[in-house]
Amino acid sequence: MALVATHVHIDHVGRIPWLLAAGFKGPIYCSEPSARLLPVVLADAFELGISRDRRLVERYLKMVEARIRPLPWRTWHTVFDTAEGRCRIRLQRAGHILGSAYVECELTRSGEPPLRVLFSGDLGAPYAPLLPAPKPAYRADVVVLESTYGDRTHESRATRRQRLQAVVEKALGNGGTVIVPAFSIGRTQELLYEFEDILHRQRLKPGRHAAAWEKLPIFLDSPLAGRFTGLYRELQPFWDAEAQAWLRAGRKPLSFSQLISIDEHEAHLANVRRLSRSGEPAIVIAASGMCAGGRVMNYLKAMLHDPRHDVLFVGYQAQGTPGSAIQTFGPRGGYVDLDGERITIRAGVHTLSGYSAHADQNDLVRFITRMRHLPAEVRLIHGDDEARRALAAMLRAATDGRVKVMNGD
Numbered sequence: 001m002a003l004v005a006t007h008v009h010i011d012h013v014g015r016i017p018w019l020l021a022a023g024f025k026g027p028i029y030c031s032e033p034s035a036r037l038l039p040v041v042l043a044d045a046f047e048l049g050i051s052r053d054r055r056l057v058e059r060y061l062k063m064v065e066a067r068i069r070p071l072p073w074r075t076w077h078t079v080f081d082t083a084e085g086r087c088r089i090r091l092q093r094a095g096h097i098l099g100s101a102y103v104e105c106e107l108t109r110s111g112e113p114p115l116r117v118l119f120s121g122d123l124g125a126p127y128a129p130l131l132p133a134p135k136p137a138y139r140a141d142v143v144v145l146e147s148t149y150g151d152r153t154h155e156s157r158a159t160r161r162q163r164l165q166a167v168v169e170k171a172l173g174n175g176g177t178v179i180v181p182a183f184s185i186g187r188t189q190e191l192l193y194e195f196e197d198i199l200h201r202q203r204l205k206p207g208r209h210a211a212a213w214e215k216l217p218i219f220l221d222s223p224l225a226g227r228f229t230g231l232y233r234e235l236q237p238f239w240d241a242e243a244q245a246w247l248r249a250g251r252k253p254l255s256f257s258q259l260i261s262i263d264e265h266e267a268h269l270a271n272v273r274r275l276s277r278s279g280e281p282a283i284v285i286a287a288s289g290m291c292a293g294g295r296v297m298n299y300l301k302a303m304l305h306d307p308r309h310d311v312l313f314v315g316y317q318a319q320g321t322p323g324s325a326i327q328t329f330g331p332r333g334g335y336v337d338l339d340g341e342r343i344t345i346r347a348g349v350h351t352l353s354g355y356s357a358h359a360d361q362n363d364l365v366r367f368i369t370r371m372r373h374l375p376a377e378v379r380l381i382h383g384d385d386e387a388r389r390a391l392a393a394m395l396r397a398a399t400d401g402r403v404k405v406m407n408g409d
């Protein structure tokens with residue numbers, strides 16, 4: 001028995017502790033970058049959910065690390081080969097977060113032709129910062145495809161960068177803070193990359209707000225996001241061609257001079273106090289991404305009532321989370337309850353859809369139609385009912401009914 005981890009987001013690896021507790025002794029296969037990120041993700045989840053006892057955390061990590069088997073990209077690896085049959089897997093870049101993979105799995109029973117099943121994991125959008133776009137597979141018999149954004153299309157890269165810039169420039173004018181609730185892995189590093197690019201462009205071709213941009217501090221107020229940003233920097237050889245070119249040109253996409261990481265809790269509290277009163281413009285990136293806990297809560301409690309500040313959502317806000325309430329009621333001057341405190345929202349509230357890290361409807365359809373040989377069957381997973389239904393209809397139309405699409409209905 002073996003486990004294949006497509007990428008290290010917690011909704012894909014969060015149950016590994018239970019698997020180990022149940023006696024799983026097999027290998028955990030993943031890409032080389034994922035092998036570096038996974039222990040940090042699992043240690044954090046362990047500390048949050050089970051225990052902060054250093055000894056227990058260390059022991060658990062040893063157990064995990066002993067199981068991890070990093071695999072190079074695009075290379076077949078035999079999982080088992082017995083008299084009854086054989087199973088080989090191959091990882092391909094999925095472009096979703098660093099190290100994310102889709103998995104080609106080839107199953108051979110003696111005397112039968114091999115069956116190739118592709119598991120998409122989460123697929124990224126093309127033009128995601130730092131990551132090469134996922135390339136469709138050559139062939140597969142069955143594709144198990146995610147459908148998170150199966151009913152939506154994203155803004156283009158240029159549009160979303162302009163909108164990001166516009167939201168920040170509004171704040172530059174009124175001396176407020178732009179609070180960006182963000183997830184620690186993936187989204188945070190994409191945003192830093194985009195901010196570095198805006199700063200770079202402002203220096204090359206100064207706009208109206210160039211002077212303000214030059215002084216603007218960008219706070220990364222999340223120790224975990226800071227650790228992942230550090231790991232992303234170490235994993236530079238896995239960045240895409242654009243990011244490599246920027247490095248060669250002397251740029252530092254994830255460690256530019258205006259980026260200030262805040263680690264200590266005291267420093268965090270002091271930053272909240274200072275920014276809520278000072279009138280100096282600033283950007284703060286803090287977790288959690290859906291405002292359900294984490295340091296972003298202190299910023300929101302101190303700033304949501306004040307129209308000088310802005311909240312910028314760059315990721316999906318699940319129903320029932322404070323993030324979703326702020327996103328829905330904020331623009332109408334409504335309120336939100338945070339830790340039992342009712343706060344009227346006077347800060348500006350904005351949403352950018354382009355930074356989703358997930359392929360949109362067009363990308364998902366192309367992932368199938370651009371395969372050299374169409375699969376006989378596509379099974380849709382990882383999306384709500386509407387997304388799956390809409391994507392199924394698009395896929396059937398795009399392949400003239402030649403592909404059997406199962407959407408779980």
Ligand SMILES: [Zn+2]
Binds near residue numbers: 007012096122
């Ligand atoms: Zn994911």
